[in-house]
Amino acid sequence: MDDAERMQQAMVLGSAVRAATSPNPWVGCVIESPSGEVFEGATEPPGGRHAEVVALDAAGPAAQGGTAWVTLEPCAHTGRTGPCADALIEAGIARVVIALEDPDTRVAGAGIERLRAAGVDVEVGLLGDAVRVQLAPYLKHRSTGQPWVVLKLGATLDGRTAAPDGTSQWITGGAARADAHAVRAESDAIVVGAGTVRADDPSLTVRHVDGKDPLRVVLGSAPVGARVLPAMEFSGELTDLLDALGARGVLQVLVEGGATVAGAFHRAGLVDHYVIYLAPALFGGDDARPLFAGEGAPTIADVWRGAITAVTQLGGDLRIDLSPVGPSAVTGPVPVVRIGDIPPFSPSGQGGH
Structure with a gap:
């Protein structure tokens, strides 16, 4: 060789x-x-x-x-x-x-x-x-003191993450769920909002692949008895949170919290990599909950544009990897932090995030 x-x-x-x-x-x-x-x-x-x-x-x-x-x-x-x-x-x-x-x-x-x-x-x-x-997460941490931020989202093809009544389990299937847990296993911390904790009571552990559980971080206060506890509860600026996590040796943080938290990280320009799971499903209306909550781009000229770096089929769903790199800057393959290949679950298996 x-x-x-x-x-x-x-x-x-x-x-x-x-x-x-x-x-x-x-x-x-x-x-x-x-x-x-x-x-x-x-x-x-x-x-x-x-x-x-x-x-x-x-x-x-x-x-x-x-x-x-x-x-x-x-x-x-x-x-x-x-x-x-x-x-x-x-x-x-x-x-x-x-x-x-x-x-x-x-x-x-x-x-x-x-x-x-x-x-x-x-x-x-x-x-x-x-x-x-x-080694992107390690390199960023050693260069800036902050962790690499991965934003994970799961949605229908019409860009909706939950029904109007708040139900969302399960939008995607088992293979996508296993893949998302592999991303969790690679992450040292996972962030959700207190609203997600109250609505869904997630445990935020690694269950469908081998790996350690990440540090659980709640933006706000978790209710007594919530499955996410024990967790780090944080109130303040997101950049201060990243500084605090970096000081704890966190190399990669996974943001999983609902549309409000996702929108806050996105609009602040703090996301290094997006992982979006799309299911072959449609809510078919404008009353279901979107990927991001809050104000968006006011005109087409202000639309955020990145680069799709990979599209992977997982059972009946798609994983889309998105980099915050403008298309005009893409001259070849765009850097993307990828997890290793994992055996897919049966396409008939059910799961979600």
């Missing part, structure tokens, strides 16, 4: 641990010995080994004189584990190919510098754009 194929292999390894490593990045590493033996590693849950060390432990003495491909710059500081740059040097790795420099101020080129100072041949930038997409 060439360098690009090895880096793609490392990306697949990183993707496989996407929901397990936060607040650390989901990194993959591939090591090839001079004789052609290949060893793989991916970041373990917090407190465990980083991808480079996992691959080095698998390789043992065979790493001497070999090449390592890693999706993110090896760390150069001691945290819960030792510096990965030192581990690569001590193992005798001769060449390291890195997709991206780590923006974390404790690294930020120091790992690359340490490798080069030890005589290791270092190349940086291979498949950097693709890895930047894969």
